[in-house]
Amino acid sequence: MAAVLYPAGRYIVPPKAGESAAGTVTLPFAPDEIRENEGKIFKFGSRPGILVRLATGELRAFSAACTHLGCIVQYRPDVGHIWCACHNGHFDLNGHVVQGPPPEGLETYVVNVRGDQIVVSKGA
């Protein structure tokens, strides 16, 4: 029995993928390609991140995977903060939950502008 069930069961469990170790990414767009009061999704390794330019001109970046059930969030210019369409979760521009079911805030990243490059890294 076990000699049949074990290999079959093990076959169904997918092999571990090497966790993308990226701690820093350079975004594929320049600082002047994101306007004030706008948000853009970028790839942080295999995970989505979101870059937001506040009305003051400051850039901030967060993980874009909602902490509730993993949908990708978006920036809503009409309300001026981050929103998840899946179950109506709202996050402020520090990544904190302001309304809805998400249990915790979005992970925040560090943004550095070097010339015409935007570099995003995981907080130290």
Add this chain to the structure above:
Amino acid sequence: MARIQTWLADAAAWLEDRIGYSGLQKLAQKKDVPVHRHTIWYYLGGMTLFLFIVQIATGILLLFYYRPSAEEAFESVQFLMAEVKFGWLVRSIHSWAANLMIFTLFLHLFSVLLVKAYRPPRDLTWFSGVGLLGLAMAFGFTGYLLPWNELAYFATRVGTEITGVFPVVGDFFLSVARGGEDVTGATLTRFYAIHVAVLPGATLVILGLHLFLVQKHGMSVPPSVEQEGGARGVMPFFPNFLLRDLVGWLTALAILAALAAFIPAELGQKADPFAPAPAGIKPEWYFMFMFQTLKYLPSHILGIEGELVGVLGFAVAGLFLLLVPVLDRRGARGESSKVFTWIIIGAIVYILVLTYLGYTANPTV
């Protein structure tokens, strides 16, 4: 003429020797269906069966063009809809019949509950029926992803993420469900294998058991009818009931064709794992009441994460549904069990209200 008759008789005798179908004939003649004011509910199971047969037929046709990979799935469905003669029709029928099948299945289930047909010795029939409900929902959930469009992508992200809310084992469940950590092409091939091979196989086995048991026990007469002095009489299954079944099936086919022709299945945008979830994101209608419930739950209830409470709540409700024949002791003794009737009506009202809210509540505030 006489020659043809002898041939036919010979052929019949040849088959009779090998298959022995006259036994079947006797069986069909013996089977009859009680006639009373709830007889109409006896047609729903057969209707569901018919729609499942439609699914097998159209599903096999879809396989001729469908390609299960993240790169090609969306394009192959697009090609099917735009270029293949009647491709849009086959796909639309498959998607409409899936919905109608789940709909008739729900009606069948709730009618069985309300006329208390789950009482022993039909409890095993009930268990196999709940199994079939699970399989049908799994068909719908896995099939929804196959066109690899935006809505399906996020519905699958959320739906599979739910397996991850369980403490300790969650991450393991999640990676088995997705074939990796994220919803990717690996998830698509997995869902494809489940949708077209695992589920049809499992369904045939459980459906076989279900139909065998229905045949063995005959149709139950509801306690309320018994109390009023029993059924008015019986009608032979063959041909009377079967012919009425067929009328129902033809009607269903006509409705199906009309729906498929006038409201063809949509395809939408190709899934993009790096685009925000679109504002109108929603699951299939039969998951809507659960989806909407998750929206209303606060982030924490008594210190436990809201979605875990919600998911556990639905798991308990599912278990309750499965165990109704065991729990309803009074019903098992043939007494009336008003409590169960009210619980069932409560559940129906809950599902209807949350489904209604799911389609009407403003999703953005």
